[in-house]
Amino acid sequence: MKLIIRKLITLIITLLVISFLSFAAFSLIPGDAALTRLGQDATPQQLAALRAEMGLDDPLPERYADWLAGALRGDFGESYRYEGTTVASLLSQRLPVTVLLAVLSLIMITAVSLPLGIACARYSGKWLDILVNQLTQLAMAIPPFFLGMILTYVFGLTLRWFQPGDFTQPSEDLAACLSYLAFPALAVALPKIAMVVRFLRGSVLSEMGKDYVRTAFSKGNSENGVLYGHVLGNAMIPVVTFFAMVIAEILAGSIVVEQVFSVPGVGRLLISSISDRDYPVVQAIVLYVAAATVLINFAVDLLYQLLDPRVREA
């Protein structure tokens, strides 16, 4: 319990540090949000008035404090770019799409990599293992956006299984939305599948080499019996931690992939907000990614303790 509280405190401090650092960083960037909004023809008076209205003239700590107070109430302010639109409403349009994309790729990763990883360990050194080894190495070497381009070319332009750009909002037609998202999800998932397969295989194999497994074999258990009865549970522990990392990377990987497939998710919003100097939006997204990452790690820590009692003492 004490450990959990300590972790929680670290979690909060981490989020505060990240939010302040990114807030400060975006204040230093060249590029003036007021100017971007007014365009080439802005007169100095218009600029000054808008800067004052947007609070750009206040000192940094004051602006951060204001922002934090709002953020705690779930109010991330108004977008600079889209006048009269709150950051929260922009994010709430995009978030379901990105979450859906992440969940879809997570399902793909789990569905493919768990059985494949176990099979590779089970038949280690056999042709399946060798083949998968080569393929996973290749999959990890493909930049996600190039993979996205290949998928677009093959399935979008040549086979016409999906219409590039014809994205349907999940609220309108969930099935159409999912059938579109399947391709970007595949682009996100493929390199991660490779990583998880390799990691899982390694984890199972190293577990197989341990004393208790030899004991189990010596008691006359079959290979499958040992594998599923003893080894897998223990081998999964490091895999769970690894999965947390993979989820964080899915969130990041989707930034580029959303760009390639023009999926209107958080990643696209982030890129366009960086270009538009829409700090309130960027700030909220950075906080969202940070919070997601930190919370997932926290959840994994908890899970870890459930799975492996030994950690509790540490």
Add this chain to the structure above:
Amino acid sequence: MKKNHLLLGVMTFLLSAALCACGGGKNAEESSAGAAQTDAGAQESGNTLSEGTPVPGGRLVFGMTQDLASLDPHIETDAGTRDVVFNLYEGLVKPASDGSFLPAVASDYVISDDAKVYTFTLRDGITFHDGTPVTIEDVKYSIDRYAEIQGESSAFSIVSEAVIVDEKTLEIHLKESYSELLPMMTLAIIPAANDDPAGTPVGTGPFRFVSYTPGQNLILEKYDGYWQEGLPSLDEVEFKFIADVDTAYMELQAGTIDILKYLTAAQAQTLSGDYQIVEGSMNLVHAMYLNSEYGPLSDARVRQALCYAVDRDAVNQFLFGGKSRIIGSHMIPAMSVYYEPEAAGVYTYDPQKARELLAEAGYPDGFDLTITVPSSYSQHVDTAQIIAEQLSQVGVRASISQVEWSSWLENVYQGGEFEATVIGFDGTLAPSDWLMKYTTGDTKNFMHYSNEEYDRVFEEAYASVDETVKAEKYKEAQMILARDAAAVYIEDPVNLVAVSRNFGGYTFYPTAAEDMSLIYQIGQ
């Protein structure tokens, strides 16, 4: 962001224009409907695409590669936004596709002989989208609101006041004679009672607002009470925002959008038969603008050398398949009354001559030149790449610095801190809007260009009420810019628009306007 081919961007920056954008040539001393002097933007293929039998109704999806800046019509926005809101709002007058002005919210107007008082008569029975009649107070409110938002140093400050004469008549009083006011009077007339014009836009245009989802789409529907009989034909229009041109092009191929503009020559060529390609002009002065205060560039011979070293035809060939109009000064051909065609011939591609001029100016081994371009606009990045390669042939070591659009605005456009930059400028149909930025000390003179002779000629043109004299002087001003090589002018890029064969009536305007009211569905 980023990438992509051509032009998407063309739009944003071109905020150069005063909001109104439009308007036309002569007007003084003439009453009522516009004097129509300029040639419309569209060239070779005529400015209207129309064939097949019109069928009323239908829904059209218009692909936009850029989101809207704001739906508040009085706020300074980019050309892309103006293209769209053209359908929602109207001014006392509105631009026609030939560059003249049609009476809109006003049914008639009279300009005094000294061009100091403009008198407008409100159209009978005209209503806003919510059904309420337009009153003369709404008109005055709109003009006052626009003036206030524009601020005191804007071009609109020439208006001293708007005076209500009676419930049908309004006079605009100017501080001094100015015959180029009509383009400004296209400013949107909105109801005084609406306190949130950006959130719930209400105007008098052919379409009314249904919904706006940032980053996704804007949906408009037909306004049944529109004052022009029989318009619009379509029931609903969706402006769909697609982040980049490649994706937009893919959507076009997939058939999910009906109209997409700014195609590359290559894209236009490979497009399937479901679409036809209409050619117009982007109405931009696309050029490499130079900072006259940067060491080597302060010498006119060096600037001239750059003009000789750049092969404009090659740029045109690579980017537009040779379909763009080559220009030689800061004016587009569509402004036919004021356009000086001879400027385009001042320089020809001549690397040898360029090397001689450089040597003469004391740079026999060339010099370093950084070309700053906004990264989101591939048209500019590509042009800069071609120019950099051509300049290397005469010894000028050009490097390209891509910056975010916002830092381009701040550092290059507002700060004037750059050596050279590739960008396109649009403008209103008022010629002064194009040329004023070269006068010494003008707030938009980010090039730090200064030429006494130019200042004098421009001032004469600006103050002139006589159209012939005005046009002569503006042409003279353009030749000065060309000979002095104020910038390396390249072209007014061709605008290749793909229009689904299910629709007809696509019309080019010589200013920022995508008129959906003229488009109709074609019966099978």
Add this chain to the structure above:
Amino acid sequence: MKRKKNYSLTVGGTLTLVFLLFALVGQVWTPYSPTAMDSTAVCLFPCAAHPMGTDNFGRDILSRVMEGSGSTFFVAICTVLIGGAFGTLIGALTGYFGGRADNLVMRFNDILLSFPSILLALIFVSLLGPGRYNIILALGVLFIPSFARIVRSEVIRFRELDFVRSARIMGAGPLRIIFFHILPNARVSILTAAAIGFNNAVLAEASMSYLSLGIQPPDPSLGRMLSEAQSYLFQAPWYAIFPGLTIILIVLGFSMVSEGLRAIRE
């Protein structure tokens, strides 16, 4: 088992060497100038004169891939050197001395590591502006934590071993022990980390350039070429295929090397 280790290392090493050579040659000689444009040879299908075809400006793709690979190697090597040098230093010192500083640095490290690196790099480059050296700086700094963590754990592992103890008894100072006794023994781990770091750097540079935040034109970069090629995917797929394939093979070479190294360590 033995033969398989060699296989990874041999194939990976060969692949890496071939591309390194390819990139090095590209620095001094290319069939055409990588920036020379030719309006008569736009988007040509691969042929004898242009083995990888030409792009939308009629530039020779082979020449551009050669020079672009050079940029890729340069960025990746510099990044790994920065990340490796500072990471090793920080990891070695904190690992050897431990204590409060160690705790603080590692806590900070964990925060950085838990954050997606592409997002950090994006923020970094938005701050510094795009360009080759800023990319190197941004990625280099981002790689410090992972090196620090690996080196730290190696140092802790070796710290209490007999040969280190005996060196200490013979009067060797801490720096001498770290640099002459511990680190040489940790070289395989560091090399493995470097190979992985190299891969991440190549992929990150490509992604950043794809988002046009990396290397600036007219300098060719593989990521940038891909981003430009996307517009011509239908018309000239070879424009995308060759730069993409080059990235894949470079990354593949290094990941096989790192796998070979890992096998040696085990």
